[in-house]
Amino acid sequence: MNNKIRILITTLALSQLAACASLDTVKPWQRGTLAKKEMQLNSAGLDNALDDHIYFSKEGSSGGRSFAGGGCGCN
Amino acid sequence: MQLSKTGSISAALAAATCTLLSANAIAADSNTNSQASSLIEGWQFNSALLYYGETDRVKAAEAILSARGDFGDDKFLNLNLVLDSLTGASATGAVAQPGAQTFTRPSGAGSYTTAAGATPLDDTFRDTRVQLDASWEQPLTSNYRGTVGGHFSKEYDYLSLGINGNISRDFNHKNTTLSVGTALSHDSINPEGGIPSAFTPMLFRSNFASEGAYQQAFDGSRRTDSDTKTTAELLFGVTQVLNPNWLMQLNYSIAKADGYLSDPFKVLSVVNSNGITQQNLYEQRPDSRTKQSLYWQNKWHLSGSYLDLSYRYMWDDWSLNSHTADARWRFPVAGNWYIEPHARYYTQDEAEFYQPFLSEGMPLPAFASADYRIGQMDAYTLGAKVGTVLDGGHDFAVRLEYYQQNPNNPGVELPGALKDLELFGDVKAVMLQVSYSF
Amino acid sequence: MKLLYSFLFLFCFSTIASETAPTPAQALNLAQYQGKVVLLDFWASWCGPCRQSFPWLNQMQQKYRDQGLVIIAVNEDEEHADAMQFLQKYPAQFSLVFDPQGELASHYQLQGMPTSIFLDRTGQIRFSHAGFFTAKTTDYEHEIQQLLQEGTK
Numbered sequence: 203m204n205n206k207i208r209i210l211i212t213t214l215a216l217s218q219l220a221a222c223a224s225l226d227t228v229k230p231w232q233r234g235t236l237a238k239k240e241m242q243l244n245s246a247g248l249d250n251a252l253d254d255h256i257y258f259s260k261e262g263s264s265g266g267r268s269f270a271g272g273g274c275g276c277n
Numbered sequence: 278m279q280l281s282k283t284g285s286i287s288a289a290l291a292a293a294t295c296t297l298l299s300a301n302a303i304a305a306d307s308n309t310n311s312q313a314s315s316l317i318e319g320w321q322f323n324s325a326l327l328y329y330g331e332t333d334r335v336k337a338a339e340a341i342l343s344a345r346g347d348f349g350d351d352k353f354l355n356l357n358l359v360l361d362s363l364t365g366a367s368a369t370g371a372v373a374q375p376g377a378q379t380f381t382r383p384s385g386a387g388s389y390t391t392a393a394g395a396t397p398l399d400d401t402f403r404d405t406r407v408q409l410d411a412s413w414e415q416p417l418t419s420n421y422r423g424t425v426g427g428h429f430s431k432e433y434d435y436l437s438l439g440i441n442g443n444i445s446r447d448f449n450h451k452n453t454t455l456s457v458g459t460a461l462s463h464d465s466i467n468p469e470g471g472i473p474s475a476f477t478p479m480l481f482r483s484n485f486a487s488e489g490a491y492q493q494a495f496d497g498s499r500r501t502d503s504d505t506k507t508t509a510e511l512l513f514g515v516t517q518v519l520n521p522n523w524l525m526q527l528n529y530s531i532a533k534a535d536g537y538l539s540d541p542f543k544v545l546s547v548v549n550s551n552g553i554t555q556q557n558l559y560e561q562r563p564d565s566r567t568k569q570s571l572y573w574q575n576k577w578h579l580s581g582s583y584l585d586l587s588y589r590y591m592w593d594d595w596s597l598n599s600h601t602a603d604a605r606w607r608f609p610v611a612g613n614w615y616i617e618p619h620a621r622y623y624t625q626d627e628a629e630f631y632q633p634f635l636s637e638g639m640p641l642p643a644f645a646s647a648d649y650r651i652g653q654m655d656a657y658t659l660g661a662k663v664g665t666v667l668d669g670g671h672d673f674a675v676r677l678e679y680y681q682q683n684p685n686n687p688g689v690e691l692p693g694a695l696k697d698l699e700l701f702g703d704v705k706a707v708m709l710q711v712s713y714s715f
Numbered sequence: 716m717k718l719l720y721s722f723l724f725l726f727c728f729s730t731i732a733s734e735t736a737p738t739p740a741q742a743l744n745l746a747q748y749q750g751k752v753v754l755l756d757f758w759a760s761w762c763g764p765c766r767q768s769f770p771w772l773n774q775m776q777q778k779y780r781d782q783g784l785v786i787i788a789v790n791e792d793e794e795h796a797d798a799m800q801f802l803q804k805y806p807a808q809f810s811l812v813f814d815p816q817g818e819l820a821s822h823y824q825l826q827g828m829p830t831s832i833f834l835d836r837t838g839q840i841r842f843s844h845a846g847f848f849t850a851k852t853t854d855y856e857h858e859i860q861q862l863l864q865e866g867t868k
Contacts, residue, residue, distance in 0.1 A: 210571070210590075226450055226452055227449070228450075228518050230451070230825050231757065232817060236521065237761035245583075248323055248712055251341070252325065256708070257623070261623060265510070265512075267572060270514060271445065271456070271514075271524070271526065272526075274761050275452075276829065350849055350850055450827065
């Protein structure tokens with residue numbers, strides 16, 4: 203199982219890289235949509251915090267999220 | 278929030294790991310709402326009230342107030358206050374029986390009864406919890422950004438203290454972001470009635486000649502008054518902008534918890550070959566747990582709508598592997614209104630020491646728990662959120678969700694009377710939330 | 716003769732111009748600012764730091780207009796309405812050019828948003844900054860002063 207997981211991780215990571223010819227995908231002046239609050243990784247921040255607490259209390263798993271990246275890319 | 282008293286420890290773990298970056302997340306919810314007029318110059322506030330209710334079981338109310346202060350040049354202070362209150366009954370892990378049953382309350386004082394055929398639920402638990410989070414984020418040298426934060430959570434018998442930090446670095450004109458985060462927390466539990474020794478039987482006052490004799494036996498069955506747990510977590514993330522309308526994130530995290538990981542209020546029933554309970558023993562879980570997860574999230578802007586799809590695979594050394602798939606799709610409707618349906622699917626394997634009951638005559642295992650929340654189960658959530666932007670740029674939304682858990686028998690043979698009883702009943706809950714930003 | 720040709724050229728240009736809107740590059744037309752110090756500021760309604768930069772730009776334009784500073788703000792919003800909404804809240808007392816397709820942004824190879832490009836009196840690019848930081852406004856102002864002092868005899 204561990205080996206399968208390692209393969210999965212590597213595949214996902216590589217597919218992320220392979221999916222685009224270059225990672226420098228969007229020009230700094232084309233980030234209007236990415237700057238919108240609905241496009242932020244934490245756009246459902248409050249809802250997620252409340253839900254995650256419930257699900258963690260009622261299920262056996264937790265966590266996984268983080269919020270760096272995306273957005274308007276300013277400064 | 279303890280959605281069952283047994284959740285004390287696990288909930289605190291949740292709270293600690295969730296706040297790895299969630300203090301920022303909660304407060305940042307509407308941070309890009311540029312046109313909103315705010316109560317205090319430079320500060321954005323977000324608030325929500327949540328009601329959670331299971332049919333015939335736990336009911337909880339939670340209130341959150343979060344604030345995000347802009348100190349200029351991308352420096353922010355995030356503050357979070359949570360109050361929650363819990364009442365109602367939760368499953369103890371004991372099995373249903375063809376006849377009525379009596380159980381002793383966790384404190385050792387008093388007892389409660391369960392009707393014939395019903396799942397034993399302990400309704401002793403009423404608790405209120407306060408949580409405070411704070412975090413500071415700012416740019417470090419160019420393209421680097423750092424966050425540092427703290428967490429405090431207190432309820433009657435539980436205290437959780439934590440710190441967290443995160444560094445992220447942008448590449449490719451901020452199209453790619455790598456981040457590393459860490460969280461450490463220390464929890465202490467001091468339950469009423471103390472912490473029972475592993476697999477000691479639940480005692481009944483009626484079996485003792487005097488109050489004194491009973492109290493002595495009860496105290497003798499307690500290992501200690503209080504215990505602690507520490508958790509350390511590391512998270513690595515990659516965020517990539519794929520096109521002007523598509524953002525993707527992939528995270529790997531690893532967490533290690535050490536200390537008291539059992540639930541002092543949960544028991545296992547020892548049943549004979551006819552399925553009749555002979556006694557109930559307090560559970561015992563291992564004193565360490567290492568969890569790892571892979572989390573993948575996509576956000577799309579599709580013709581004015583916003584789709585958020587995520588998947589998490591979690592695996593740990595308790596063999597409790599889980600898959601979580603979550604989808605939210607926000608559609609604009611008339612004027613400033615939107616509707617956002619939400620669906621979530623969750624499935625987990627049972628922990629390797631999970632047993633719905635113990636069999637009389639069999640040797641006791643090193644670890645065992647009948648807590649259905651670490652058993653095999655599927656869970657479904659279906660809901661929707663409706664919201665708008667009011668005059669002055671304030672967000673208002675109402676969210677209604679239906680959550681159902683379907684525990685499963687992981688292939689255990691049910692002896693005698695247990696065959697005809699519902700041991701793996703579904704748990705159904707409703708969540709209603711109102712939120713407002715100002 | 717030259718005068719006639721210039722007149723005819725301008726006449727033709729203006730008739731063509733009246734049929735098709737000027738491109739951002741034409742609207743910018745830096746040639747007309749020879750001898751002035753030009754601060755090109757690329758902004759958008761979705762750019763957070765621009766809410767801080769606009770009041771500062773207004774201040775700079777007012778302070779140094781007489782010495783020959785021209786501030787031109789180039790807007791990168793794809794939706795014109797978004798830009799106008801921003802301007803209602805943060806009015807601009809300097810020239811505006813609209814570049815919704817990003818032609819000028821692409822031409823100047825912007826590295827981030829916002830970007831400010833300082834051109835001296837001969838039209839050469841002398842300083843370029845990606846991002847706007849209130850902590851650096853004194854430095855930005857020194858650069859303006861330095862360029863204004865050049866070429867004054």
